[in-house]
Amino acid sequence: MKQVVQNYKSGELAVLDVPAPGCKPGGVLVRTAYSLISTGTELMKVSEAGMSMLGKARSRPDQVAKVVQSVATNGVPATYRKVMGKLDSYTPLGYSLCGVVEEVGAGIDDVKAGDLVACAGNEHALHAELNWVPRNLYTPVPDGLAPRHAAFGTVGSIALQGVRQGEPRLGEVALVVGLGLIGQLVVQLLTASGVRVVGADPDPARCELAERLGAAACGDPGSAAVESAVAELTGGHGVDQVYLAAGGGSNQPVELAARLSRDRGRVVDIGKCSLDLPWNAYYEKELDVRFSRSYGPGRYDPEYELEGRDYPIGYVRWTERRNLACFLDLVARGHVDVEPLVSHVADFDDAVETYQGLKDGDLKAVAVLFRYPGHPGQGLEAAAPAVAVPAVSVKPRPVRAATTPVRLAFVGAGNYATSMLLPHLAGRDGVELSAVVTTTALSAANAQRKFGFAAATTDLDAVLGDDRVDAVFVVTRHSSHAELTRRALLSGKAVFVEKPLALTEDELGGVQGAVEESGNDRLQVGFNRRFAPLLREAKERFGHRSGPANLRYLVNAGRLAHGSWYLRQGTEGSRFAGEGGHFIDTASWLLDADPVSVYAVAPSGNEDLQVVLRYPDGSTATLSYVTTGPSGFPKETLDLVADGKALRLDDFVRASVYDGRRRQWVGSRLPKTRDKGQNAELAAFVRAVRTGGPMPVPLRSLVATTAATLAVHRGLASGAPVALERTR
Template identity: 85%
Template sequence: MKQVVQNYKSGELALLDVPAPECKPGGVLVRSDYSLISTGTELMKVSEAGMSMLGKARSRPDQVAKVLQSVASNGVPATYRKVMGKLDSYTPLGYSLSGVVERVGAGIDDVAVGDVVACAGNEHALHAELNWVPKNLCTRVPDGLAPRHAAFGTVGSIALQGVRRGESQLGDVALVIGLGLIGQLVVQLLAASGVSVVGVDPDPVRCELAERLGAAACGDPESAAVESCVAELTGGHGVDQVYLAAGGGSNQPVELAARLSRDRGRVVDIGKCRLDLPWNAYYGKELDVRFSRSYGPGRYDPEYELEGRDYPIGYVRWTERRNLACFLDLVARGRVDVEPLVSHVADFDDAVETYRSLKDGDLKAVAVLFRYAAPAGETAGAAAPAVAVPPVRRGGAASVPARPGTGRSAAAPVRLAFVGAGNYATSMLLPHLARREGVELSTVVTTTALSAVNAKRKFGFAEATTDLDAVLGDPSVDAVFVVTRHSSHAELTRRALLAGKTVFVEKPLALTEDELAGVVSAVEESGNDRLQVGFNRRFAPLLREARKRFGVRTGPASLRYLVNAGRLEHGSWYLRQDTEGSRFAGEGGHFIDTASWLLGADPVSVYAVAASGDEGGGDLQIVLRYPGGSTATLSYVTNGSPAFPKETLDLIADGKVLRLDDFVRASVHGRRRWSSPRLSRVRDKGQRAQLDAFLRAVRTGGPMPVPLESLVATTAATLAVRTGLAGGAPVTLERTR
């Protein structure tokens, strides 16, 4: 089998072929699915291995003391040989993983062969294809929890034990210093416990992530905003607990902890940071300094860890193993979300290069996972299907305007150009724009002269042309609408972005992963991220009112969306799959975007089944999985009755149900019931409200109505349906960095 090792003397990292471990009594043999790189603990070890001998000595004064004691007892030559022998050996890396039990040792009766388990321990849960793990260092993974999320079990237990040591209570205010992997988990655990959390980290990206995951506010340790936020939340008294989750040699964390703690507050050290306590500050407030020892009671006790002797629950409520099981349960129930922490997933064969990229700073990450050959639930010997969600980077060339719309006069009319003037443009968009105050229809571009003339006459365009380059080069045009056939959307959008235009493109944004990557590359190249895709349903007034009546969601949700699409007429260009993509590829983004908007997140995986095996003409059943345990089931059917409503939707969470009946009626059932009056006029699916929001963004230069990252994620999820149908397995949406 293969295992990641390091030579502490030379710093060499290697992926070695080593003998597989035996299955001994008192434990289980586990084949790894995913293992987690601790970007704090493990990278510190990797960095230390690359130091000079003097540097190693300075970083580990405890080991130096042992060496000096050995010199006194055994002499210099013997001690030298002993130390060099130990340094010049391969040592393992890793301590947190998930996998499948292959064999069960004697004395094990609560785990069976085939069970998915989470494992802990820096001698047992290693970055290796096979590990023997003692009973008290592994636990079964709850049903439905993804193996990649279960791999966080050990680091989650570390964070959980730290929170337990702080003895937080409902309504407390806590400060978390250091928003790396452990800090992010501490933030979520505290927030789930009803504690208001303020985070501190010099990295603004990590601060933003912590705020998304539940922190009330985050900032740089030097920022006055952190102190003012603490003062506001605590009435000037200071925080109840401080959790030190930072590393490094600076004494700033413990000094900041003293300054922002209340009288007799608690300071809990979870990480490995410098602890030169300023005596006057800590004495003056009589601060309670506590240490959190790794995963919990049982750690470093060989009778517990190796011999399997549990502590009675009446005396020790939370042991290592019980902490591990508790954290997995929190993730499975959506109380803790680890998916946003996954910065990168690497194949195990690329382990050495991944460590080097992390050490050199080429890979910026909170958490990195190694993916082994065949994770649970996936076909052995086959790579798990995945669709890339390309990262949105906003670079920018100096020759392209930095932000379309920022230099225009607020009083000037918004000048629009249309590329395409087909049925949808002339029936659903242009009627809302023609002769509208503050809007000027500048130019319409079509491939045939007559259609351009018809659009000009009917809607009042100033010009009609077949020359797209002339429109893209016209500095007076504020925004370009791309309303052509599907196959041209991505390329036209890319060209308009590179020309510095704000762009409204009808769905779909792209028909292939390469096309999607090309659009995102145009954003990076030009610095122009002013893009909107015609996902109008999230703007529908009836649905927005129902969402408002439903209220804030706290737990995981189940969403059911039935689309009674009906059959297409013979000869419809929607059936030209070879050039225009499938029917679902063309309009499926509408429904995925609506689900994502209602659930407040982007999907992380897609599973699709076609009743007829034909994505283009058959009925589709699609399951979307979201962070936090929420799911959306989309039934896209073509053989239903035309008398039945086209779209019906149910959102179920927190003891409440939201129902939408084809944009005609909506209701919310919960503690209070609300039902809208039945609309007697034409269904409003949000086109006008979407155009209002788009024009407002163009006119003011403000944010676009939908974040670009969400548009990209929805498009990738739509493309994943085709990938899933071809592979017959769930498709992971991989967010690269």
């Protein structure tokens, strides 16, 4: 299928051929009829992409702060790879469309194939021929409403949520600053609510359009006409509400709002304009400043948007989806007219030229629609049949010739895969990147372009059934690791799965069951720290020990950003379940044994943990996993003491070993690049697949580490140590 994309580093716009998305449970696959260009939000994104690196930094200081923090935690090279990987990737455009349901996922019963729906979301309602849309981000289109008008649904919801935040009442007077697409819709919604509206915009054509659509008067923000109209309509008291629907860096909108508001008026920010509030003006009138968050309640909540968990109507009357349905109803009943806002309709194949015309100013428009081939009335293609999962029988794999490359497939191509794994594999001698599989088409296309995969697809079954693929990398979200690993093992592939291997004992048992059923134990989990060159040398310098050891491992994990998918404990497990295996594996490798018991305690109110691991020879490892530490403190520090010797690791930058004769070894006195072992780990995995030799970490150890990680939360619940039984 085709999709409009942009490279944020170069600014390049393209209509790209990408794999079609699959139809997942909890949503529908929609073939687009019309999608709407948001001439404000999208053009701002397009303009930012065309800036220099310094310009991009100035426009997004929030992202610059994240980069600085990443440098402090991960070092310059790793941060550079991560940032450049994000910048030099195709990103999607679009967030408002109308289309026809082509396929219905499991659990969906409110629409069927062939129904017309309006869709929302900057990850799900893209300028693309096909989109997978979760339950709460689509709504059926009312009978009789034209698809081109229904494509305004998302943008209309933004305007509607802004008006709701202003709490307009019959007979009030409002000022709308900025008469672009959102401003024109706000004018109509306020007029439909019985509010008289004054509009302000420097463009005379937009002022004239707003007056035709119901505004009492409009004019340039700096003109006397706007102030005169407000004085006449309000008896000199000032407007009851001001809606800021303007963009740009000028502070004029907020100053105008203060000047023309009545005492204790309401100011609602809908757009993205400068908000340097003049303190005296806002204080003296005690103005109520409010923000409108996009489409309404549910926005940015992954449980609502992705998992389909609705908010009870008794507590949240107007959610994101209900706003979408409400706006479509207003258009269908004639209370809002979007046809006068349509400045241009372009064929989807002409998307690049259309964006360029808007950016250069050659195309003057309030709203632009893309019209897609095969839209309703022109014979939509039938829905593709669901692909059944084949029964797989494991066959002995042929002996590999020394000159045959190891063929790898990646399932998932997120940040970790593209910044920490694929750069070490792309171009490696004896390795062929055969296929990349993702649930979103664009991420697969990005990975194919950047790393040279032979194929990009959303069809996992085809890859697992391909005898030419030797090994599968599972680099998806945590909740899918165990099932994908199980399926790949049953298909006879060697498997590299990022941590965690499993989130529950049942999932771990399922992986072990797949090994027993297939006889395929070619499994590696991404426990990379045991492969870090600095730590390996330190262990060698420490040497053999005869007595039990004490190990202390402090992990300053830090706080997660709001909205991080790591916070979705209901589906992705706890944060420790996700990454704690890293640290348990490192301790077990240093102590040359697997733990026999786990004891865990945690203070209330945060995710900090104290975990004590006991080993067969009496050694103990104390793991302090903290999320409340300072951001500038090193992430990982480790001390190992035994037989009168001590080993210290300082965040994979410096290591030292001391013995009883006062001799010492210091790995580095100068900070250098943090190498946490990914490259060596991948080299060992590829070598094992090529030669058929033992996997880098024994399966017994992988299972024991995973079982110990899961036992931490069992121990927290019971308040007692958890004994670890010998695993199969």
